[in-house]
Amino acid sequence: MDETPTLDVERVRASFDFVGRGRIATNNAASTQLPRELLQLYAELVPQYENVHRGQSDASALTTARFEASYDTIAQWICAPNRRTISIHRKTTEAINLVMYTLLTEFRDGDNVVTTMMEHNSDYVPWYALCREILPRFGRTVECRIARFDHESGELDLGHLASLVDDRTKLVCCTGASNFLGTKPPLADIRRIADGSGYRQPNGEICSRLLVDAAQLMPSALIDVRAMDVDYLAFSFHKFIAPLGVGVLYAKEHLREDSLPFLYGGDMIAEGMVTPDHVGYNVLPWKYSAGTPNILGVIVSAQAMRLAIDLVGADPSKTWFRSADPIPRRIVGSTMSRIGDYTASLTRRAVSSLTRVPGLRIHGVPAGVARAPLVAFTVDGHDPFEIARALNDRGVESRAGCHCATLAHHDLGLDPPASCRISFSFYNTAEDVDRAVEAVGQAVSVPVR
Secondary structure: OOOOOOOOHHHHHOOEHHHHHOOEEOEOOOOOOOEHHHHHHHHHHHHHOOOOOOOOOHHHHHHHHHHHHHHHHHHHHOOOOOHHHEEEEOOHHHHHHHHHHHHHHHOOOOOEEEEEOOOOHHHOHHHHHHHHHHHHHHOOOOEEEEEOEOOOOOOEOHHHHHHHOOOOEEEEEEEOOOOOOOOOOOHHHHHHHHHOOOOEOOOOOEOOEEEEEOOOOHHHOOOOHHHHOOOEEEEEHHHOOOOOOOEEEEEOHHHHHHOOOOOOOHHHEEEEEEEOOEEEEOOOOHHHOOOOOOHHHHHHHHHHHHHHHHHHOOOOOOOOOOOOOOOOHHHHHHHHHHHHHHHHHHHHHHHHHHOOOOOEEEOOOOOOOOOOOEEEEEEOOEOHHHHHHHHHHOOEEOEEEOOOOHHHHHHOOOOOOOEEEEEOOOOOOHHHHHHHHHHHHHHOOOOOO
């Protein structure tokens, strides 16, 4: 087995109440567990809570300051140039839908969107709906093209993707890390393909836009949206030790300025700028914040990033949790390097052990190749749902199904279109991995040694 990188996992686990319940929480690709500090912070914010941007009370001013500082924290974490490039939504799915709806009026007859067969449904179904259901009602024909992946390696077929991109490709959409195959597509190569399309955007730029679904990438990798040169990038906090209901969309500032809003009403309107003949929209980022947002959820989610710094010991010189100090890039890098290296070691351990189970097939990235911290598998003669139930009976929480990666399951010819998946966060231990693998062996009546 690979030696586990240095990370005081017991220190991390001390913040999570699920540990005391004896749970083996290995369904982290769906949602992570919540640390006690964030729940306590949420409770402490409530007595001082007020709505933001419209109140004159001290409580409103304090809540507004905390809320806006959260946007700055998020922007710093992903190396966005400023808060104007960030908008908050309920989840990754809603963030991607925002891109679809804000671009809706820009599509011309004969355009196309290119996505991949390995996408989560959230990064395929909106484009399917756009091309098959929405735009046809306006008399426009737009094609959704799907790039294939290699069934053995799980790797995206870059040549096929490049062949689908042409001078009518308005947008290329790609996962940053597959939640089924574990694949991390080469985003720099995809950016180059998009840049070379020859498509003329409404503002005169000659390129296809690039959207990255980073829901599975962000929890274990350092994200630098400027170095990646993505036009859009979406992720959810509930996969990074924060509560449900907060997702993020990064978009280049000029795209936000030029695009129509997603939702209308409330905070996205400039103060007093509504007349029978004109509505004035708010400045960025609030132009994309219609209605009352999930104020406390946003504050707590941004603090989850700061708490992660403290939990993994990336900067022993100070406490980052509960502060609003700007976070140096080196601290973010150190935090995500520790998390990424540690969860990668757990994943290698799981892959190495699972390959010894007769009849078990790991889907996607093969052993010895870097993957997202998850392993999806099937076992000959065993229903994935029955395996997941058997794991639960042995105290191991997994997930069976298509994991919303329905296209890939069908493409692989799985019947039923389902697999069993275990996935890891930085509070898991090597013992968690061993217990999960042992449970798999017991579930299929094969001792794993």
